[in-house]
Amino acid sequence: MGSFGRNHARVYHELQKQGAGVELVAVVDSDASQAQAVASQFGCSALATVEELFGRVEAASVAVPTLHHRGVAAALMAAGIDVLIEKPLASTLAEADELISLANANQRVVQVGHLERFNPAVRAWLVHRPPAGRLTRPINLFRDGLDRELQALIRA
DSSP: OOOOHHHHHHHHHHHHHHHOOOOOEEEOOOHHHHHHHHHHTTTTTTEESGGGGGTSSEEEEEEEEGGGGHHHHHHHTTTEEEEEESSOOOOHHHEEEEHHHHHTTTTTTTTOOGGGGGGGHHHHHHHHOOOOTOOOOOOOSSSSSHHHHHHHHOOO
16 A cells, blocks of 8 residues: 555545545555554554455545556446545546546446645645736645745745
């Protein structure tokens, strides 16, 4: 389980604690020790395969390497599970189109996780950004740390 998967589990766990109608049922990782570590941290089951989720959940996050997005998401949707797929949606346009077709055919929700829009730095920038066409100095929003200007906006 990579950092994105762990982050999804953390967020679902926090939402559950806040009473948001979300229950983190399980985490899945082919590395049993990794799955168990995350499951222990967030109080859920550790599973080794996606198929073990079938019949246990209504929705799932797909936070695997992009190469596997199509296969994992397709299996989940075929089993009647809605999916939130970490960006990008798929490796190719053809795979993305296939996922959309599968979602429609199975009457499932497929959504791409654009989670940066909830990042406090991005939200602050959106409030304080210059009018369209007036940005005079580009700001890199995707660095390891937040820019000083964005940190100041968050504190304001």
